[in-house]
Amino acid sequence: MKNTLYLLLFTFIILSCKAQSPVISLYDGDEYLNIENAYYKDTDNDFDRFVGTWKFTNGSEEFTIILKKKLQYMFTYINKTYYKDMLYGEYNYIDENGNELINTLTYIDNTFTNISEHKIFGNSIIPYKFLPKCETCLPGERRIRLRLIDVLKDYLGINIVLRTVPNETNITVNDLQLVITGTYADIPDGVSTIPTIPYGAYLMIKQ
Template sequence: MKQYNSSYYEDLIIGEYQYIVNGIEKANTLFNLNVVYNNQFAKHALAGNAPVDNNNRTWKCPQCNPNEKRLRLKIRDVSANRSGDYIIRKTMINGKEVLQVKLIDILPDFENMNPPAFTLPAGEFTMIKQ
């Protein structure tokens, strides 16, 4: 989507998520997917537009093609009102289109001396298109 950031227009990836553990829904922001906010980056649960190269120190990618682009996005944990950064890579595994995702940073909460724990799973994940 095209987003005006008060200086210029830029491309922005936005999204929402549903998080289920053992059949129990822990968080669901999918109903916000079509909402248009004044600041899409700040309001959507998933948003970003920062390209990442293969040698980025936060998640090196020796298996990536030399010109392959990955993307750094933010995810908002709606249960804890905290945010984190992750890197996403689109690739193929065993002939199936997948997304490889790694949560690389949980952002500090400067307004709260004892912030709630980040409740979304941390780590590296492979998501298979179904």
């Protein structure tokens, strides 16, 4: 019986290793999606800075996001299996009149079959010189680009680009600068192209 258990355990370990090999950096690795079973990893832990609950406040206007990190998320592309680290999340937006327009925060702990069912998701690590332009970014600084789904206008293509910045009153704490930008989308005729959350930059404080 012990020999059988050892054999099964050994087989499981071999299969697990095979399913996540080779390990390739998400930021500077080559041949993205060219190697089946590859694991595209956040090797420098760039995502870790952004995990948590963040909130922007301006009078009655509030914008809150929760972000979590998913390791080794398995996905299939053109009938081939791959693994990658991901950031995902949900958000709440209250406009300048105090009206809550969107609130998906209760879905943050849902185990969706597809991680893109969350309203924030992605894993692009971009250098400082990529768009949107960042006047205060330092050479070598890395930002994170994620997709945000506008629940009320899901036909819009919206990205958020994140970077951490020093807190003005507490240098041991980082704030989050979030920029909402548009991206290519096939927008139906005659519909509003103005997002529910206005385009622009939001300084968010960790909660």
